[in-house]
Amino acid sequence: xxxxxxxxxxxxxxxxxxxxxxxxxxxxxxxxxxxxxxxxxxxxxxxxxxxxxxxxxxxxxxxxxxxxxxxxxxxxxxxxxxxxxxxxxxxxxxxxxxxxxxxxxxxxxxxxxxxxxxxxxxxxxxxxxxxxxxxxxxxxxxxxxxxxxxxxxxxxxxxxxxxxxxxxxxxxxxxxxxxxxxxxxxxxxxxxxxxxxxxxxxxxxxxxxxxxxxxxxxxxxxxxxxxxxxxxxxxxxxxxxxxxxxxxxxxxxxxxxxxxxxxxxxxxxxxxxxxxxxxxxxxxxxxxxxxxxxxxxxxxxxxxxxxxxxxxxxxxxxxxxxxxxxxxxxxxxxxxxx
Numbered sequence: 570x571x572x573x574x575x576x577x578x579x580x581x582x583x584x585x586x587x588x589x590x591x592x593x594x595x596x597x598x599x600x601x602x603x604x605x606x607x608x609x610x611x612x613x614x615x616x617x618x619x620x621x622x623x624x625x626x627x628x629x630x631x632x633x634x635x636x637x638x639x640x641x642x643x644x645x646x647x648x649x650x651x652x653x654x655x656x657x658x659x660x661x662x663x664x665x666x667x668x669x670x671x672x673x674x675x676x677x678x679x680x681x682x683x684x685x686x687x688x689x690x691x692x693x694x695x696x697x698x699x700x701x702x703x704x705x706x707x708x709x710x711x712x713x714x715x716x717x718x719x720x721x722x723x724x725x726x727x728x729x730x731x732x733x734x735x736x737x738x739x740x741x742x743x744x745x746x747x748x749x750x751x752x753x754x755x756x757x758x759x760x761x762x763x764x765x766x767x768x769x770x771x772x773x774x775x776x777x778x779x780x781x782x783x784x785x786x787x788x789x790x791x792x793x794x795x796x797x798x799x800x801x802x803x804x805x806x807x808x809x810x811x812x813x814x815x816x817x818x819x820x821x822x823x824x825x826x827x828x829x830x831x832x833x834x835x836x837x838x839x840x841x842x843x844x845x846x847x848x849x850x851x852x853x854x855x856x857x858x859x860x861x862x863x864x865x866x867x868x869x870x871x872x873x874x875x876x877x878x879x880x881x882x883x884x885x886x887x888x889x890x891x892x893x894x895x896x897x898x899x900x901x902x903x904x905x906x907x
Contacts, residue, residue, distance in 0.1 A: 590614055612658040617689050620651045624693040633701065644690065652682035750792045757785050757792075768815045776811040776850070780804065780843065783822050790826050799838040806845025811906070814882045818843075818852055820875060821900055825856035828898065834859075848906040855899045879904075 593610035594603070601609065627647070631640035656679075740754050764782045768774050783802065791798055825839045834857070842853040872891060879887045883904055892899040 586614060586618055609659065613655050613685075616651050616654050616658070617685060620647060620686055621689045621693045623647060624690055625697045628694065628697045629701070648683060648686045648690065651686050652679060655682050754789055754792050757789050760785055761789075765816060772814075773812040774815045776808040776813050776845075779813055779815060779818055780808055782819055783841070786819060786822060786826075800841070801839070802841040802843075804843050806843075808843070808845060811845055811850060813850070813904070814878065817875070817878060817882075818902075821852070821854055821902070824872075824900075825854055825898075828858050829856050850902075850904040850906070852902040853900070855897055857896055858898050 590610055593614065594606045597606035597609060600606070624644075624647075627640060627643050631637075631643060737758070740751055740758065744751050761782055764778065768778060787800055787802060791800070822841060825841070829837045829839060837857045838855075839857075840853075840855045842851075844851045844853075872889075876889060879889060879902075886905045888901075888903045890899075890901045892901075
């Protein structure tokens with residue numbers, strides 16, 4: 570049975586003190602006998618342990634708040650008190666013939682007491698400072714993650730409504746001419762909205778789901794037109810083995826349709842390529858554009874929105890290139906697998 574993480578550190582602390590007690594008793598048992606060695610070691614280690622853990626409180630209360638003078642005074646005070654306490658317990662409760670073993674008993678006891686107190690303070694200082702830095706770093710990362718999640722939800726909220734309004738306009742256009750395709754468009758719209766609302770709230774989805782919604786979107790746009798549209802969507806690689814941030818590629822596809830001119834230009838085209846190459850996803854789009862300048866606008870938020878979402882979800886793992894020519898607009902997005 571695996572020990573829960575929250576119990577590991579307390580168990581390590583207890584184990585360490587028990588080990589130190591065992592070593593201390595083993596060293597002194599030949600001099601004083603087991604009973605006196607155990608009593609002496611227990612009393613001394615109890616004071617050292619109290620000093621060790623009291624130091625945590627002084628670090629957080631004074632040192633971390635840059636009250637260095639008060640911290641120094643407190644450290645000197647607790648060191649002297651700990652040493653006096655150990656001498657008192659050894660004199661009053663453990664009367665041992667120390668003078669027969671140590672030449673200068675008083676000086677040696679003080680030096681040993683101060684030395685062990687300093688060792689305990691140094692170790693507790695290092696332990697607590699590492700612990701505090703770890704907790705602060707963890708808290709900092711949690712704040713960043715919360716900010717990123719808030720930003721991401723805001724960006725998604727900007728995109729999703731546009732899908733609804735744009736597709737409803739398509740359905741409206743069919744309804745005006747009493748087209749029998751309107752009910753089928755409503756079904757496809759329902760599929761896209763379900764994906765945008767429910768799957769869009771998830772962290773990542775299987776790439777095949779995003780591809781399906783791209784195909785639904787292309788189909789919706791095709792239904793609106795009275796003639797076949799020049800739209801190519803090529804897929805290569807095992808998309809079922811990839812996961813992606815939902816609603817990431819669809820706005821790029823929508824941008825192609827939005828700025829094409831299928832109604833007046835028979836040469837209008839859209840080329841879409843999605844390829845999985847080892848550990849890299851490559852999405853390429855190219856579309857003809859109107860005579861007027863290509864607008865950087867996807868659902869009112871544009872390419873800038875996609876860039877922010879990529880930065881949040883794929884930091885240092887993506888590359889987005891935009892290339893605007895006289896008559897075409899190209900986008901290439903590369904995402905490395907984590």
